[in-house]
Amino acid sequence: MERRDPREILRGLLGPAAPEVGCDTCFAELDRFVELELAGKDAEAALPGLRAHLDGCPACREEHESLLALAAETS
């Protein structure tokens, strides 16, 4: 087995402690979340549970990072 940081594995196994939304809600709200972030507003307060989901879901996290970068570049 490739040597991985045990803490990284444990994070993946146990996931976020905070309540979180699912992948479908994350996708539905991602554009709004990103624009609130870019505007310097409290995106987590407006959309509770979305940040925790990004912590727990690598695929949604990657897509969030990409949308944030693309929206920043084109705004």
Place this chain on the structure above:
Amino acid sequence: MSTVTLRAVEPDVAATRRQPSLDDESRAWLGDLRAEGRARDEAIARLHTLLLRAARFEIARRRVTMPHLRGDELEDIAAEAADDAVVSVLRRLDDFRGLSRFSTWAYKFALLEAAVKLRKRAWQGREIPLEDETWNRFASARPGPDDQAETSALLDAVREGIANGLTAHQRRVLLALAVDGVPIDVLADRLGSTRGALYKTLHDARRKLRAYLAERGVALGQWLEES
């Protein structure tokens, strides 16, 4: 005990009632895409150009992780992602609420399509490791010399929780996603499921594991709860 609840986002009633006034660009997009004839055709062509740009953006970000793919193969993936994203955007046009710019809303469809296609391409021809193999490697893996005793004890407790506290399906999904690093879209494809359904399984497994540890008084380090 902290509980993890997969829940819907609390509706932002104020924002919903406040029906935001669309910015000029978003209004123009909606008007053109809902028009008929040539105006609509031209708008769809512009939308395709916009989404192709987003798909190429995603591919450029991930290209370094896929050195075996040629430029023309990547361009095919971008074109296919843009095509599929245009269909998705047109089908879901009524879902756009004006809570972001239209372009940001539309981009996410192209980014999703491109990301999913790249993940699937990366795993094309690769077998998902069998659960027994993964489990045997994980169960016998020993922490390195630098790992603290607390982490070692937690690993042991988690192994026990996975073995005794989860259903076979939860164990399979958890190990594939969290230990083998199989992308969730790839696993969903192989199991005939969806990302949302698999994440629900993953979430339930994690919640049961946390409950198992809490019942046994296993402390979770602060590092684990920090993003």
